[in-house]
Amino acid sequence: MSNYDSLNDCQRQAVFHTEGPLLLLAGAGSGKTRVLTHRIAYLIEEKEVNPWNILAITFTNKAAGEMRERVDQIVGFGSDGVWVSTFHSMCVRILRRFADRLGYGTNFTIYDGDDQKTLMKDICKRLEIDTKVYKEKMFLAAISHQKDELRGPIEYETQVFGDFTKRKICDVYKEYQATLKRNNAMDFDDLIVKTVELFRTCPDVLEYYQDRFRYIMVDEYQDTNTAQFKLVSILADKYRNLCVVGDDDQSIYKFRGANIENILNFEKDFEDATVIKLEQNYRSTQNILDAANGVISHNIGRKEKALWTENERGEQITVRQCMTSFEEADYVTADIRRRKNKGEFDYKDCAILYRTNAQSRLFEEKLLMANIPYKLVGGINFYARKEIKDLLCYLKTVDNAKDDLAVRRIINIPKRGIGAASLAKVQNYAVDRDISFYDALKDAANIVSLGRAVAKIEPFVTFIQTLRSQAEFYSVHELLQSIIDMTGYVTELQAEGTDEAKARIENIDELISKIVTYEESTKEPSLSGFLEEVALVADIDDQDEDSNHVVLMTLHSAKGLEFPNVYLTGLEEGVFPGYASINADDPDELEEERRLCYVGITRAMKRLTITCAKQRMVRGETQYYPISRFIREIPIRLVQTGREQVKTEQPAKKMPDVHSPYMQAKKAFKSKAFDPNQFRVKKADSLDYTVGDQVRHIKFGVGTVENIIDGGKDYEVTVNFEKVGVKKMFAAFAKLKKV
Numbered sequence: 001m002s003n004y005d006s007l008n009d010c011q012r013q014a015v016f017h018t019e020g021p022l023l024l025l026a027g028a029g030s031g032k033t034r035v036l037t038h039r040i041a042y043l044i045e046e047k048e049v050n051p052w053n054i055l056a057i058t059f060t061n062k063a064a065g066e067m068r069e070r071v072d073q074i075v076g077f078g079s080d081g082v083w084v085s086t087f088h089s090m091c092v093r094i095l096r097r098f099a100d101r102l103g104y105g106t107n108f109t110i111y112d113g114d115d116q117k118t119l120m121k122d123i124c125k126r127l128e129i130d131t132k133v134y135k136e137k138m139f140l141a142a143i144s145h146q147k148d149e150l151r152g153p154i155e156y157e158t159q160v161f162g163d164f165t166k167r168k169i170c171d172v173y174k175e176y177q178a179t180l181k182r183n184n185a186m187d188f189d190d191l192i193v194k195t196v197e198l199f200r201t202c203p204d205v206l207e208y209y210q211d212r213f214r215y216i217m218v219d220e221y222q223d224t225n226t227a228q229f230k231l232v233s234i235l236a237d238k239y240r241n242l243c244v245v246g247d248d249d250q251s252i253y254k255f256r257g258a259n260i261e262n263i264l265n266f267e268k269d270f271e272d273a274t275v276i277k278l279e280q281n282y283r284s285t286q287n288i289l290d291a292a293n294g295v296i297s298h299n300i301g302r303k304e305k306a307l308w309t310e311n312e313r314g315e316q317i318t319v320r321q322c323m324t325s326f327e328e329a330d331y332v333t334a335d336i337r338r339r340k341n342k343g344e345f346d347y348k349d350c351a352i353l354y355r356t357n358a359q360s361r362l363f364e365e366k367l368l369m370a371n372i373p374y375k376l377v378g379g380i381n382f383y384a385r386k387e388i389k390d391l392l393c394y395l396k397t398v399d400n401a402k403d404d405l406a407v408r409r410i411i412n413i414p415k416r417g418i419g420a421a422s423l424a425k426v427q428n429y430a431v432d433r434d435i436s437f438y439d440a441l442k443d444a445a446n447i448v449s450l451g452r453a454v455a456k457i458e459p460f461v462t463f464i465q466t467l468r469s470q471a472e473f474y475s476v477h478e479l480l481q482s483i484i485d486m487t488g489y490v491t492e493l494q495a496e497g498t499d500e501a502k503a504r505i506e507n508i509d510e511l512i513s514k515i516v517t518y519e520e521s522t523k524e525p526s527l528s529g530f531l532e533e534v535a536l537v538a539d540i541d542d543q544d545e546d547s548n549h550v551v552l553m554t555l556h557s558a559k560g561l562e563f564p565n566v567y568l569t570g571l572e573e574g575v576f577p578g579y580a581s582i583n584a585d586d587p588d589e590l591e592e593e594r595r596l597c598y599v600g601i602t603r604a605m606k607r608l609t610i611t612c613a614k615q616r617m618v619r620g621e622t623q624y625y626p627i628s629r630f631i632r633e634i635p636i637r638l639v640q641t642g643r644e645q646v647k648t649e650q651p652a653k654k655m656p657d658v659h660s661p662y663m664q665a666k667k668a669f670k671s672k673a674f675d676p677n678q679f680r681v682k683k684a685d686s687l688d689y690t691v692g693d694q695v696r697h698i699k700f701g702v703g704t705v706e707n708i709i710d711g712g713k714d715y716e717v718t719v720n721f722e723k724v725g726v727k728k729m730f731a732a733f734a735k736l737k738k739v
Ligand SMILES: Nc1ncnc2c1ncn2[C@@H]1O[C@H](COP(=O)(O)OP(=O)(O)OP(=O)(O)O)[C@@H](O)[C@H]1O
Pocket: 006, 007, 008, 011, 026, 027, 028, 029, 030, 031, 032, 033, 034, 035, 247, 250, 281, 282, 283, 559, 560, 561, 562, 602
């Protein structure tokens, strides 16, 4: 029996309201997600609903995992049957079963952004479009936008009229969809679109899922787009037990087609809907909450909400304007270290949030030099690395050789001497006959124009066929090992012998570990299953729960999460809010930025620090920025500037002169020869190691000191690490220990 006493009256009301449409509209940290998990428990325990009949949709795989955990905790066992998933993974599951009803193979491939770009390049070439005038990205964005609104090429055509650009987009859209289908592939948007299409065209399938999902719940409902909304309304149409929870003040995905109207109009679409509001915040201190309310109250188009808390007032919010973005990163890094040393916060309690991904770099560098473990959420994704993509494309080819892009990526890996001209001939042959590229390769002997190239193509086809027969009885990791052995992929890297090659081999090892982990944790592991899991790993899911590290991420990735100690950085006019939103004709663009700021502030539980820099380097040039309007929107009584604290915090011995290096930095900015490292402060005590010594670095492990240069302000030490190769670092920050 779970404890519903831990809920407040309104929360309990929402949990107990199980029949009929329900809208839970409530501010940040008011327990919306918590209500959903308790509601699932209540349905199973008290209403004796079969877990099998419950569907809960979350925004990220990470959130889905968290919700599953929480439900497991409350319900104990029996909750396995509940579907907790994102829109996308739910649709994949449905389509893997029924895609054949739409004329796709159920083993269809899911294209990621890179795949889409390659495909679009191909199509533009085929349609002889000048990509200097019409960018591939423009076509992809336009198509994606149409899909968000559930408009296929045919529906779109009715809107084209005489518009020349729209005509072009329409032609490309048609070709794009036709090629995807020929490749037995879907892009991310298709997953939703095709599921809706499936439900609309196959009443028996729809009824099956309607009967199955009698109770449907959607978290972060404010960020659903039209297609997703349609999908849930169709599913819920029979039993009407749809519960959506959201916060219109946290709608931050308009640029991706999210439709804030979905939440504002829920009451119109479901006339008998019950609306419950939650107003008590359990997450943040009074000061943090007041700051959030202060900022968001400047938005005009919003439903008024009065969020309050019984939590203590807490510390004031620290606002710190730094001279440069380097100083900003230094400040945040030092603050984290100080609070960690004082025992106030652990690393994992701290999150550094910023507006755009590119802003992470400086923080990364400072954290690395300070030996503070951190995790970048949403940066260069493991799966985007070359060697990983190559091997995954091999696996994809073995799994579903209809994926032209995968086949083309690996056809010359290792080099098989099949030239671009031959590939073009095969491609034409495929297009003419409306068959896949791989099927055309199999038919190479019949492509007369290929001439002697046939002899190069045939062994490749035989090779893939061999792997396919192996796939019948090999596990996924055995199959990958076989691919690696037979292609000589790793052998080649070993022969190359560079540090980069070594790192690539490590990545491949990591991929093997990933497969083995997958195989061990899945009931019926399969090649398709593995590829699907990989395709769906959103960036945010990289986060490693167990270890103790500072988290760096964009504000968008931070949605729904909470951290005791938050740093909201780069609050400058032109950065956040960004130039585009300041100058936009549509005032909602600025309001969306403000909602994003509200999301950022409300991630903080105990402490919030807001930073900005007067100068920041953009594309190699120094730009000057005023303080963000969002800072000015925070009531002044809640704010302290934090300057004193920072000065006293730096031991005078280590940082004898904190300002003058930055004055130099300022000068150096203008010469464009700026190197932030050159202003590091020299360590007072001399080094206890010398050239030839073995040293240990907290992150890189053991290595040999190859060189030490006295840089005046600090020593620059060159170390050859066993694992990661040669690195140059500053002694004061590298904290190398002699071993
Ligand atoms: N009745 C309650 N008693 C104690 N703690 C609560 C209660 N309700 C929620 N909390 C806690 O408050 C925090 C915020 O809850 P939750 O994440 O569910 O809020 P949310 O409304 O989903 O926030 P967001 O809008 O950011 O997604 C969590 O740590 C949760 O455990």
